[in-house]
Amino acid sequence: MEDDSKGAVGLDLIPQLSLDCVIFGFHDGLLKILLLRWKETEEWSLPGGIVLQRESVDDAANRVLMERTGLTEIFLKQFHTFGDLHRYDKKELQDKLGHVISTEHWYDRAVSIGYFALVDYAMVFPNPDKYTDECKWVDLKEVPKLLFDHNAILEKAIQSLRRELSFQPLGYNLLPEKFTMPELMRLYEAVLDKKIDPRNFQKKILKSGIVIRLEEVKRGLAHKSPFLYRFDKERYEEVLEDGGLFFV
Incomplete structure (x- = not known):
């Protein structure tokens, strides 16, 4: 949800549009979710990222997932667009993540496209991004309170997966x-x-x-x-x- 166009990266991105990805794995009889822990904090979130002007949203999601998992062949499903006016509290973000990203780099409003991915747990090599210290699998039933509106996004992803259970591989x-x-x-x-x-x-x-x-x-x-x-x-x-x- 951050605006990388204001930072040193200078990417040609689509303003105010982002991705949030729910990556499902299965291990030891339990459904797992891949989460990121932000630098020098105990704050967790779903993997996500920006959409570049030169790529489709599906290509952007595949890029983000490849960066986090190391996989290039991933089953992806777009399940919802999250566009509420107030999706997160900028003051709360400043308190928790101000040492990582200044609030001036956060949009006042961001629209996020939600994807869920189904991956082979054993084939994934979890990899954090530049804002995070850790990327790891967490049991679905042990997911903590997440940053932003990511708990709501996760719940929506699970609902979508269950509804389409009979129609997805x-x-x-x-x-x-x-x-x-x-x-x-x-x-x-x-x-x-x-x-x-x-x-x-x-x-x-x-x-x-x-x-x-x-x-x-x-x-x-x-x-x-x-x-x-x-x-x-x-x-x-x-x-x-x-x-x-x-x-x-």
Whole structure:
């Protein structure tokens, strides 16, 4: 939300327009969010950035996400535009972040385009930006009070993800190449924040044809080793295009 055109960077940006990105990952049965901790503070926010005059908003979002995650192939979905008149308190920002950016570099009003991204947790190399000391994964249920209106943006992203759960390639983007049926089920439980009947879930997933069972099992577990699966990407895309996965 800051105006870099007033700083030393001197970028040819679109004034008063910014991006805020909610980056979802999945690890150890939990939904994760990538957050940034601002320099010399305990203040956190979502990753975001500016839009340059020479790039589309989608290209700008991909650029921001590549800088934060190290990934170039990312599933992105634009989910909302945040344009309230008063989205943050400049005095509060001065108190918390004045040592990082002077309030003269903050817009009186900024419109932000919200994106959510689905990424493979294991493939991400979190990288802070020039205003922050740390970029790390945080459990969704442990997200602190964020700067700006970022808690509201995060909540809107989660609502959007849940509404479109049956129409987005959730598993293909959040799980590793090989996974177990319980891992796939826990992913949907984490997003929905509720339990799913395992027998009904497996029956409907197998009937959809979006997964292929491999002749491998997951080793190192205390109980019976479950079979590994992988997605049939072509069939997955066909099912989504034909109306979606209605099984939860």
